[in-house]
Amino acid sequence: MSKLLIVGTVAFDAIETPFGKTDKILGGAGTYIGLSAAQFDVDGAVVSVVGDDFPQDYLNLLTKSNINIEGIEVVKGGKTFFWSGKYHNDLNTRDTLDTQLNVLADFNPVVPNQYKDAGIVMLGNLHPLVQLSVLEQVNDPKLVVLDTMNFWMDNTLNDLLKVIKKVDVITINDEEARQLSGEHSLVKAARKIEEMGPKYVVIKKGEHGALLFHQEQIFFAPALPLEEVFDPTGAGDTFAGGFTGYLAKTEDISFENMKNAIIYGSNLASFCVEKFGTERMQELSKEEVQNRLHEFRKLTQFEIELA
């Protein structure tokens, strides 16, 4: 078992989907990654920042899941990062209604001493300079995984490219891969992104699954076809948490094992979208995850006798 160090937002979200809307609820990339990785009983920690308006109950959810929160700074008199969004009817696109950075604006991440030797570092979607700062505090991790988004490509591309150069795995969605590489073909896009630094490129296609690229090798994990996607918020982070959580648990960062990690990432993400926010992840049992693994097998595995 490797230690897993996660940096990411811990935040309030207000979400509107065709199925309903929420008040301020628990959200943030760091939260989703942590809850998802916790399925593997990892020795994990989240580095983040919140204001003193953030409920202790929310933090307790992480500690209950055996996720260390020593690295979550609570800023006295500060307000927690808040995001509000509304999904369109297809649930594939959304409008951001409000973003209040609050305490995130001056976030200086501090990695707890006992996680500076983490084997796996998961840099959740955040300002690239915050991600870089975390990397500077750790001692030679076995694997660094970066998640990012188009916002940083639009606004802080040079900083982002510096982080990308230093990581082993990058996870982005298909449109972001096209934007970052300037290539429409995802095969070509992944190759160009590998030249920027990461040895492994994970391209997330939402309901269309995820692709893992490494040199000439490609692996594909479908998303589980669901009767209803209720709320897609946090699906990508949950995927990243499943991916890194499984790798931390198995301590095997080979391409073959990354295939399994991608399947677990898709598996956990398929639960995340079934309810609002983190609700489904909070109640998720290991048995449910194992049962769904069988569904992924049935969905994808075939036996052809060669002619």
Add this chain to the structure above:
Amino acid sequence: MSKLLIVGTVAFDAIETPFGKTDKILGGAGTYIGLSAAQFDVDGAVVSVVGDDFPQDYLNLLTKSNINIEGIEVVKGGKTFFWSGKYHNDLNTRDTLDTQLNVLADFNPVVPNQYKDAGIVMLGNLHPLVQLSVLEQVNDPKLVVLDTMNFWMDNTLNDLLKVIKKVDVITINDEEARQLSGEHSLVKAARKIEEMGPKYVVIKKGEHGALLFHQEQIFFAPALPLEEVFDPTGAGDTFAGGFTGYLAKTEDISFENMKNAIIYGSNLASFCVEKFGTERMQELSKEEVQNRLHEFRKLTQFEIELA
């Protein structure tokens, strides 16, 4: 080995993609299905109609592939069906520039006597009444597969529903499945379409793969990630030809074997799009198909030890 009866257009296409454009070249659903199914050395026949402007060389391509063309009527003084289209830059959408029905307008399909006992009938995309007429001429086939498109849903829905009621498998794309069922979720869409008649529903998602639904079972075959999709024309028909060709060869119409058929369909479609029109399919060797099968395995197969 079951006999395979195919009905579909045999036509001229003129295609424009971001990579170039063609003059009038060989096209038509019946052509693509036939060339694809021929990879399995099936005893197959195409029922269609052309004008006497149609080159004998094009028909010879089918006979060379051991596809019987006795059911392709040549109308004296008639002109062959012509379609012209231009793909957008993403190659996922296209504009139809010209459609000249010509001899297709009065097409009365005649099934050759020795294919009336075909085990598998592939109804390629055509007017539903033409598809119905073929069904009325055959004797109790083991499996009837229907391909159709939104054009018939928009213009001849009642006739289309009559055919749908009589078939075992329907293949349509995701947007068409949503239109036909009124459901956004493909899981719900497939269930509704099963209630209309077909026991199996294949939903084609282009570059995002294909789903096979049967009661509570779902199987997914990805599209092979390609460096470049050169020309998507005929990919769906090639998929249908691979699907039915494999089932005809193996004479096994179980869900388990349909999984393999779906993989072969995706396999063959991945070749079709590599060159203009039928060019790639004309030169395709069995060895290339078998090699690509290994790529599909590597792309999708995983081994997770359960916890």
